[in-house]
Each structure stands twice: as C-alpha cells, then as structure tokens.
Amino acid sequence: MAGGPRRRGLALLCAGLTALLCGLHVQAACQDATVTQELLKEGFHRDLLVRVELGAVGEDAEGCTVAARTHLPPGIYVDPYELASLQQHNLTKVVLIPDVIDVEAPEYLATELLVLLHMEPDSRCSHCFRAAVPVHGRYHRPAAESEEAVVVLKSPEVLVCCCDNSVSAECWKPAEVEAPCSGKTIGPCQWYSKTHKPAYEESILQVPVGLRQHSSLVCVTTLLATVLCSSLILAAVCKYGHFCLVTCSE
Known part of the structure; x- marks a missing residue:
C-alpha cells in the first residue's frame, strides 16, 4: 500500500524536473540575443548605429522584417528633412512618432521622440542585423559648473513583423506598433517583441553647454x-x- 503514494510522488517529482529543464532550455534559447548601440562622430551631429544579433531565435525571424524601437530623450532628435533625403536614396528606413519635429527647439522645450528603425542583414554573421540613423543634439540651458550636458539613450527594443505568424510564442510576444510592416502587402501583419540582453544598458551623449x-x-x-x-x-x-x-x- 505504501508503494502507491511513493510511486506517485516520484512521478510528480520527475514531471516537475522535466518541466523545469524544459523551461530552462526555452529560456536559454530565447535569451540568445544581443543588442548594441553606438554613437559615432563627435559634437552635436552624430550617427546612431544599432546592431542586433538574434542567435538561435534568428531562425524565427527568417523572411520577417526586423526593427529596433528606441525612445530618444528631449536632448536629441532626428531631422525629418535629412531623413526624407536619405530615404529617397534608399539609405535608411525610419518611422518617427510624432512625424512633426521642431528642429529649432531647445532641450527644455522639446519632447521625447519614438523611433522605429528598420534593420538590414549584416553580412559579417548570420542572424545579425544593423541600421544607422543620423541624430542631432539640442541646445541646453547654461550650466552652473559643468561645460557638458549628459543625454542618456536607453537600449532599444527588438521587434519583428511576420505576416505568416511563424515566430515562436515562447520567445516572441505580440507588440503594439504604430507602423506598417515594411515590404509586406498580404493583409495586416503582427509585430512581435523580444526580451533581449543588451551589451550595454545605455549610451551617453555629452553635449557642450555654456x-x-x-x-x-x-x-x-x-x-x-x-x-x-x-x-x-x-x-x-x-x-x-x-x-x-x-x-x-x-
């Protein structure tokens, strides 16, 4: 009689261990993605370079649009006129929210800007993507002591858009994005987000001030x-x- 409860306990223990191992395997596979961003050049006029390495989860993104969604603080902005010229020559594809930007406003009168940066495959490795966009620092109020103001850029969010819904439910979660899926013409498409491991939590832009x-x-x-x-x-x-x-x- 005592063997029955013991066997049931062992069965429950084995099932729990199996579920735990499966969960750890899925978690390890889903976390195999790295995002890096870098500010190139010096001064007020810079280039924001974003690189994404999807790793194992990159198989889910084959044939899909990969993008990086980042929030630019008031101290930095994207020039929509410069961006229109670059897009006309197919040098970049960026969606700005809002799309009307006051490029002359100082930092203390500006608002945050949401940027959706469509990425291109990086030839240096498989399942790697990269994109760049020119950004500009805004004028700040004169400071009391320091001759530089600090603008902090947080790590962007990785997004994919697949019309065939081929992404893994364990690794990718539905996301609300106010932009169409680039290059897709077959009905509405769903954007998905990925919790990634940023190589650096944030980037810092130092703007000269008086x-x-x-x-x-x-x-x-x-x-x-x-x-x-x-x-x-x-x-x-x-x-x-x-x-x-x-x-x-x-």
Missing part, C-alpha cells in the same frame, strides 16, 4: 559684434551703392 557666469560677456560681445557688422554694411552701401529716384506715373 556657463551661466559667462552670460554677461556673451551678451555684450554679441551686441558689439552686431553693431560693428551693421555699421560696416551700412558704410559699404553708402559708399558703393547707387541710388536714384524713380518717379512712377500712371
């Missing part, structure tokens, strides 16, 4: 330069300009 104690000097210098240049232009017009009176009659 110092508050220099405000008076900058204002005086700007005023003097404006008066001097205006005087020189007026003097040149008076000396070399040709003036005549034109009488108009009906």
